[in-house]
Amino acid sequence: MQQSLNSSAIGSFVSGITRAVLPPAVTEAAKQCAVDWFSACIAGRGDPDVSPIVEVIHAQRSQGNALALDGRRGAAAPMALVNGVLAHTVDFDDFHLASVHHASAPTFAAALALGMDRGCSGADILAGFVAGFEVGTQLGLGGVGMKLAKQGWHPTSILGHLSAAAACAAILKLDAAGVERAMGFAAVQAGGLMAAAGTLSKAVVVGKAAMAGVMAAQLAERDVRVPTNLLDTGASGLFSTLFQNDFVPQLHNLGRRWQILENTYKPYPACQLAHASFDAGAALSRRLDVRAIRKVRAFVNPFALTIAKYRDPKTSLEARFSLNYCIALGLLGHRAAMADFTEVRLADEHLRVLRDLVEGVPDEGVERWGSRLEVTLDDGSVVIETVVAALGSLGRPMGWAELEGKFLTVAEPVMGKDAAALLTSLRAFDQPGSMARIDALLASYRTS
Numbered sequence: 001m002q003q004s005l006n007s008s009a010i011g012s013f014v015s016g017i018t019r020a021v022l023p024p025a026v027t028e029a030a031k032q033c034a035v036d037w038f039s040a041c042i043a044g045r046g047d048p049d050v051s052p053i054v055e056v057i058h059a060q061r062s063q064g065n066a067l068a069l070d071g072r073r074g075a076a077a078p079m080a081l082v083n084g085v086l087a088h089t090v091d092f093d094d095f096h097l098a099s100v101h102h103a104s105a106p107t108f109a110a111a112l113a114l115g116m117d118r119g120c121s122g123a124d125i126l127a128g129f130v131a132g133f134e135v136g137t138q139l140g141l142g143g144v145g146m147k148l149a150k151q152g153w154h155p156t157s158i159l160g161h162l163s164a165a166a167a168c169a170a171i172l173k174l175d176a177a178g179v180e181r182a183m184g185f186a187a188v189q190a191g192g193l194m195a196a197a198g199t200l201s202k203a204v205v206v207g208k209a210a211m212a213g214v215m216a217a218q219l220a221e222r223d224v225r226v227p228t229n230l231l232d233t234g235a236s237g238l239f240s241t242l243f244q245n246d247f248v249p250q251l252h253n254l255g256r257r258w259q260i261l262e263n264t265y266k267p268y269p270a271c272q273l274a275h276a277s278f279d280a281g282a283a284l285s286r287r288l289d290v291r292a293i294r295k296v297r298a299f300v301n302p303f304a305l306t307i308a309k310y311r312d313p314k315t316s317l318e319a320r321f322s323l324n325y326c327i328a329l330g331l332l333g334h335r336a337a338m339a340d341f342t343e344v345r346l347a348d349e350h351l352r353v354l355r356d357l358v359e360g361v362p363d364e365g366v367e368r369w370g371s372r373l374e375v376t377l378d379d380g381s382v383v384i385e386t387v388v389a390a391l392g393s394l395g396r397p398m399g400w401a402e403l404e405g406k407f408l409t410v411a412e413p414v415m416g417k418d419a420a421a422l423l424t425s426l427r428a429f430d431q432p433g434s435m436a437r438i439d440a441l442l443a444s445y446r447t448s
Helices: 006-019 024-045 048-058 075-088 103-119 122-140 144-150 157-171 176-189 203-222 238-241 271-284 302-307 315-319 323-331 349-355 400-415 418-427 433-443
Strands: 293-300 358-362 371-377 381-388
Touching: 006 122, 006 176, 006 381, 024 075, 024 103, 024 122, 024 176, 024 400, 024 418, 048 075, 048 203, 075 103, 075 157, 075 203, 075 349, 075 358, 103 203, 103 433, 122 144, 122 157, 122 433, 144 157, 144 302, 144 381, 157 176, 157 203, 157 358, 203 358, 271 293, 271 302, 271 371, 271 381, 293 302, 293 323, 302 358, 323 358, 400 418, 418 433
Parallel strands: 293 358
Antiparallel strands: 293 371, 371 381
16 A cells, blocks of 8 residues: 555654654653643543443443553553543643644543553653654644634544554554554544534543544554555545545644644633633723623634533533633633532522623634623723733743642642642653552542
């Protein structure tokens, strides 16, 4: 079968990454991703609606050394599924803006599960994760991620299959041909709909991407045949099929420009498209009397109105994907913390009244990470607040201090003093002995 540019480039990059010395900044960014991923998983574990999903997976009993974030063990693929679901349950996971890919959720879930099952070092797991992160985000560049979303595909569910497979292929130290087989198995499975936003079915598909990535690499390891040109070929290729026209993504900087250095993190457990509007509302809460508000117009990127679409959210997840709800939280001085997306907060009458005063206005001149609120008061005056870059975006990045605070906020109520110990081990993820310490800490707090 004829080999072509994308497949051979991915095969060469992934097969070589475990032999390479990663730049220190890349290793540091990968450890930040790990800490943030654990934050999202631990937060997701506390959502009562996720329990039936996790129990269905565990009921399919498996044997292995991989550890789910609920403290139970099993084979790599199902444990990757559990952790991938948990990582995306409350929409608190990191986000690569340029590719529209929550790259860590499926990729780290797959890398950690397979690495633990095979007894790999933290350094090898981290290198595999970086390989997957780079492949998945690179394939989403050039507008590919946005094109997927606008045509109804969930970018993370598509790209996550590919990033998870690449990560696992690196962990198994497959040669270039083996990597290409793994990518072929990932491509034939990739799928996921944007319409799932606001329900846990979206998290399930992200978890499925992690599981598929593990299985893709394991099948490739056994030399099972699969088309290896599905990321290159025309009409029958993955992206041409998804877009229903001849389309092949371009990989120009794989291994030369590290996309993990351009990753972003979430300070709030909600759709990123609503973050700038929340920030604007929070700023206004310190400048005006919320009781005097007559109308709020939110000028946002049109994509925000497509995804953060629930005007009358009935559930916690719908509230996370509700632009007007998030704006009302900000205007009322709430922090957009986990407690602000519970049934108790949803029932707050003041919040319900205020959110109904919000009108979303599509504006192509506003970036996805920006927002402008125009608030009309009872006396007819208008107060304006503009946020060019939401907290956590590239224009206002979160560093180690913010990521550690996020982690401890969700982990301490669950783990007590062990939360700080786990954080210390995660920050030393690539150091000898780190995986044994992380394993012991996680295994000690089973949920059932």
